[in-house]
Amino acid sequence: MSVVIVGTLDTKGEEIGFARDVIEAQGIDVHLIDTGVMDDPEITPDTTAAAVARAAGRDLGSLRDAGDRGEAIEAMGEGAAEIATRLHEEDELDGILGLGGSGNTSIATAAMRALPVGVPKFMVSTVASGDTEPYVESSDIAMMYSVADIEGLNQLSRTVISNAALAVVGMVSNDPDIEVEDRPTIAITMFGVTTPCVQTAREWLEDRGYETIVFHATGTGGRAMENLIEEGVIDGVLDVTTTEWADELVGGALSAGPHRLEAAAERGIPQVVSTGALDMVNFGPRETVPTEFDGRTFHIHNPQVTLMRTTPEENAELGRIIAEKLNASTGSTALALPLNGVSMLDTEGEEFHDPDTDAALFEALREHLDEDIELLEIEANINDETFALTLAEKIDAYMQAEQSA
Structure with a gap:
């Protein structure tokens, strides 16, 4: 079993690393996709931000030099979607977790929407208490409000992040044994x-x-x-x-x-x-x-x-x-x-x-x-x-x- 975590490791490395540790402690593999464009990652990713940019047909250095946050978010969302789809097709993605503010929420949910209905998708976001339709659209993404900003680890953020991480663990590691009939x-x-x-x-x-x-x-x-x-x-x-x-x-x-x-x-x-x-x-x-x-x-x-x-x-x-x-x-x-x-x-x-x-x-x-x-x-x-x-x-x-x- 493998859970993919999508996040900006240049700014949220500590928080995403904590989520990874919670999941791995349950015996589940984690694949980190770095979607940060402004700086080097705080922790080592499995898929680099440069690889994400390339998957969208872009160059990470050019995105950084342009300094256009909206353009960078759109590109990294496209790249993350391509990579998530490939990992799922290769049986290396059983569930996906995202953490972040509006920027990474846009990126991570783009990756989630590219996956079939039924693949566990969980987004912890600072904007989850507002209008989530642009992020969820017609997919089966579960969104959790982070309550406080995802900036540093404290008693509140540890609880919210660990709850989200364990929710994804529960979704990917338990077989509901639902009887599916082959009917038109x-x-x-x-x-x-x-x-x-x-x-x-x-x-x-x-x-x-x-x-x-x-x-x-x-x-x-x-x-x-x-x-x-x-x-x-x-x-x-x-x-x-x-x-x-x-x-x-x-x-x-x-x-x-x-x-x-x-x-x-x-x-x-x-x-x-x-x-x-x-x-x-x-x-x-x-x-x-x-x-x-x-x-x-x-x-x-x-x-x-x-x-x-x-x-x-x-x-x-x-x-x-x-x-x-x-x-x-x-x-x-x-x-x-x-x-x-x-x-x-x-x-x-x-x-x-x-x-x-x-x-x-x-x-x-x-x-x-x-x-x-x-x-x-x-x-x-x-x-x-x-x-x-x-x-x-x-x-x-x-x-x-x-x-x-």
Whole structure:
């Protein structure tokens, strides 16, 4: 067993050396990757900072001479990611630990994000009590707030660092003996307002022998699913909830970025896609909604989440975008339209019920969708059992055809 520690040994050598000693005392090997660029390391690394810079196609001396901290952090992050990936491929990395401030947090988490889901990743950071999304993104990094700065060893830092070190030891040295069945895996996207649909479809699929992984369509959820599709973890996709595209288009808080809906198309795996929660854009508390949206229809989901109804013009553009993404598919693909509403809030009597606005979405999808994409139009709300079972049966049919081909 081997744990890789990523750190700036020119400034944090004492602290990282302490973490190494704690881990080695448990009988686990340690590989130190030095990411310091300003000075010589305080302790001897296994991978030097010069080697890290070379892995990014850079020269350590040039990075030092330039004196641009941002440039150096970016380069060392790229190099650390390359080296961590190689060590993992060579079975020399069973877990990874990082310690530092914002600089090494950026570097070490870049290395962590390059590793597959399931590899233990633990980051002790001075910025772990704030917004960690830029560091974690869609990976399974565990972050621990250092409480005090990681500068010197004292009763507090020794406790925090040793806890982190022992946590990584526990993760790499204990076999949870989890029974893993070799079943085809279907990814499903869900939002609170599409939960009944997903629950019905998931249960139907699991009864027929599929493993399902449900992703919350909160931006990071969509990106996580796309990444796992690219890695080959997912065999089929039931993309019920494409709401992240509404946030990407309009400027909401839960965008998954412009590449959402691309991975399954590129890999050619079966997918059934719908229009779940495209009636809404997500913001934080009501007072955080930009004033440019004054006069729009809002729903206060909770004190932290405000939902805004999409307009006919936005829906028409969403339809065009989603159709173009699906048209690039190289595998079996269907688009399912719930003609009686795309969410819980888009039903008769609810705040977002607006058949004309939905019609703009559906018409744009019909207009721009290629003929080789199967189009299913169902007179139901997205959460009706009829609609959910139609989705489940269609992805099952695609998966069965794929397996028999």
